Amino acid sequence: MGKINKITLKEAAGLIKDGDMLSFSGFTIWRRPMALIYELVRQGKKDLHLFEVNGGTHTEILAGAGCVKIWESCWVGHELYGKLGESVARGQVEGSILVEDYSHAQCVARLLAGAYGLPFFPTALSMGTDILNPKFDMLGKAGLRDGSNPKIPLKKYDTIPDPMYDMGNILLMPAANPDWALVYAQQVGDEGTVRVLAQTYVDLEVIKAAKKVIVIAEEIVPDSYLRDEPALNIAPGYAIDYVIEQPFGAHPTGSQFFYDVDADFIRAFYQASKSADGYKKFADEWIFGVDGFDEYLEKLGVNRLLKLKANSVMGYSTTMKRGTR
Amino acid sequence: MTAKNYAENYKGADLLAVAAAREVQDGDIVFAGTGLPMLAIALAQITNAPNAVCIYEAGSIDGRPKDLPASVGDARCATQSSVAAGLTEAFYGQLHSGYVDLAFLGGAEIDKYGNVNTTVVGDYAAPKKRFTGSGGNPDINSFARRTVFIMVQEKRRFKEHVDYITSPGWRIPEWPSGEMKSKKEVYGKFFNGGLSAVITNMAVFRFDEDGIMYLDTVHPGFTPEQVKENCEFDLNISRCRGVTERPTVEEIELLYKVVDKDGIFLP
Numbered sequence: 001m002g003k004i005n006k007i008t009l010k011e012a013a014g015l016i017k018d019g020d021m022l023s024f025s026g027f028t029i030w031r032r033p034m035a036l037i038y039e040l041v042r043q044g045k046k047d048l049h050l051f052e053v054n055g056g057t058h059t060e061i062l063a064g065a066g067c068v069k070i071w072e073s074c075w076v077g078h079e080l081y082g083k084l085g086e087s088v089a090r091g092q093v094e095g096s097i098l099v100e101d102y103s104h105a106q107c108v109a110r111l112l113a114g115a116y117g118l119p120f121f122p123t124a125l126s127m128g129t130d131i132l133n134p135k136f137d138m139l140g141k142a143g144l145r146d147g148s149n150p151k152i153p154l155k156k157y158d159t160i161p162d163p164m165y166d167m168g169n170i171l172l173m174p175a176a177n178p179d180w181a182l183v184y185a186q187q188v189g190d191e192g193t194v195r196v197l198a199q200t201y202v203d204l205e206v207i208k209a210a211k212k213v214i215v216i217a218e219e220i221v222p223d224s225y226l227r228d229e230p231a232l233n234i235a236p237g238y239a240i241d242y243v244i245e246q247p248f249g250a251h252p253t254g255s256q257f258f259y260d261v262d263a264d265f266i267r268a269f270y271q272a273s274k275s276a277d278g279y280k281k282f283a284d285e286w287i288f289g290v291d292g293f294d295e296y297l298e299k300l301g302v303n304r305l306l307k308l309k310a311n312s313v314m315g316y317s318t319t320m321k322r323g324t325r
Numbered sequence: 326m327t328a329k330n331y332a333e334n335y336k337g338a339d340l341l342a343v344a345a346a347r348e349v350q351d352g353d354i355v356f357a358g359t360g361l362p363m364l365a366i367a368l369a370q371i372t373n374a375p376n377a378v379c380i381y382e383a384g385s386i387d388g389r390p391k392d393l394p395a396s397v398g399d400a401r402c403a404t405q406s407s408v409a410a411g412l413t414e415a416f417y418g419q420l421h422s423g424y425v426d427l428a429f430l431g432g433a434e435i436d437k438y439g440n441v442n443t444t445v446v447g448d449y450a451a452p453k454k455r456f457t458g459s460g461g462n463p464d465i466n467s468f469a470r471r472t473v474f475i476m477v478q479e480k481r482r483f484k485e486h487v488d489y490i491t492s493p494g495w496r497i498p499e500w501p502s503g504e505m506k507s508k509k510e511v512y513g514k515f516f517n518g519g520l521s522a523v524i525t526n527m528a529v530f531r532f533d534e535d536g537i538m539y540l541d542t543v544h545p546g547f548t549p550e551q552v553k554e555n556c557e558f559d560l561n562i563s564r565c566r567g568v569t570e571r572p573t574v575e576e577i578e579l580l581y582k583v584v585d586k587d588g589i590f591l592p
Contacts (some may be wrong), residue, residue, distance in 0.1 A: 027398035075460035089455035104418035104461035116485035126463035128497030168513015323588035
């Protein structure tokens with residue numbers, strides 16, 4: 001019988017050191033480990049190195065608070081609720097955040113290599129773009145590709161002629177192996193088996209690629225329940241290092257079958273994030289102004305959370321007003 | 326066949342969605358991004374292409390949403406999908422493996438070869454402004470057999486050279502040398518196709534044998550000369566076939582009462 005190592009949000013954030021490399025579950029504004037993100041900000045983490053297939057509200061919360069030094073990814077924004085990643089953009093323009101752009105599928109290739117213990121993964125996607133322009137190898141230009149940081153590969157990518165079937169040139173993308181995977185999953189078993197509901201995004205790969213894995217579970221359930229349908233699970237308990245049970249732990253991002261995206265919250269955050277001042281006001285109210293995530297939920301209020309509640313059959317809210325009609 | 330009942334009143338976005346939907350051929354496997362592309366594929370599936378299927382890059386394959394998703398990772402994308410997986414399945418299992426016929430994408434800037442920028446304004450190493458970044462745009466654009474871009478027509482967006490090539494058009498740099506070559510040369514035997522059309526609020530553009538953009542049709546109310554004035558590069562208007570087919574009353578009704586019944590993208 002396996003067992004889980006249950007810890008608190010404060011303890012989890014305390015394990016993460018300044019300068020660590022992090023990756024996340026989810027996709028843009030869905031299934032992000034938000035409760036832990038807020039706690040990282042509260043604890044004042046510095047110089048974090050984010051590697052993610054795409055960014056979202058969680059990235060912007062960290063970047064706006066000055067927690068991020070390196071951001072390797074391909075996209076950041078809040079989908080329909082905020083068209084840009086204002087804090088990352090400000091950091092890139094001002095030079096306080098080192099941005100290394102890849103394409104979505106190139107990021108996936110990097111995670112696949114990391115997940116499967118390979119030094120690189122080949123892909124022919126997104127050739128002929130400025131992503132591959134050697135002038136725009138920003139970590140290289142910053143002198144970080146000298147092998148001194150084991151998390152930064154010696155090259156941004158390489159190109160080789162296909163030696164097997166003579167298909168032409170193909171790219172090799174270096175493995176990404178973050179120190180930490182911060183994951184939000186709907187269900188974790190009492191022996192650590194992980195299940196996410198609906199799309200899996202890159203969670204399987206992030207869990208395998210990272211050295212240590214922290215999962216925020218919306219609910220902890222008997223492992224036997226998850227083992228009745230093993231094909232629906234994404235990771236065995238032994239791959240998970242720490243578990244936090246935190247209802248609404250992904251708010252304001254969405255969690256299929258539990259709650260929808262809190263569009264109003266993200267819209268308001270996006271507006272605030274357009275200036276450093278605005279961000280500070282947001283953080284003073286929603287991050288530093290509350291003692292922890294329970295107080296944050298209390299501040300949101302039961303009516304707001306009920307509106308987001310997913311229809312248990314459809315998997316998303318069927319009662320909240322989404323558009324103009 | 327009865328004559329089509331064309332709509333008198335419609336908005337620019339309606340025409341964009343309808344024109345994009347008409348690019349879908351029945352049976353196409355379509356990769357769609359957030360926004361108007363979602364309207365286009367959903368409209369096509371209930372009009373001209375009932376057997377077209379949709380893949381969203383977050384991992385839902387052939388979903389049949391009951392409610393319009395607001396983004397490609399939305400829970401609504403997965404409703405009645407044949408497979409709900411992740412990005413590895415979407416980008417490698419479906420796209421890299423060669424299933425995708427058509428993709429709908431967007432961009433901030435485009436040049437005459439169809440190279441698209443969604444990353445920065447100015448020099449990338451010291452940018453003036455950052456956009457969202459590539460997302461899956463260049464991946465999808467590099468491997469789909471046909472891609473259709475939906476964009477805003479402005480002189481500053483239809484440029485001689487884009488500031489940064491996020492997504493590959495028909496003439497692109499081969500790295501690490503940076504030598505400009507045709508897409509076919511750069512992709513070798515991986516070549517599947519590429520940009521097929523650009524649809525804006527003013528016109529529909531296509532690409533000639535040399536991979537250069539030309540004006541195909543102008544939307545009602547615009548002239549070829551006006552479109553040309555809204556391009557920084559010297560647009561070829563000599564092949565213009567006339568006016569873009571207007572939306573029908575039925576298409577507009579479907580858009581507002583079925584596809585986007587909640588008014589998410591069409592307020």
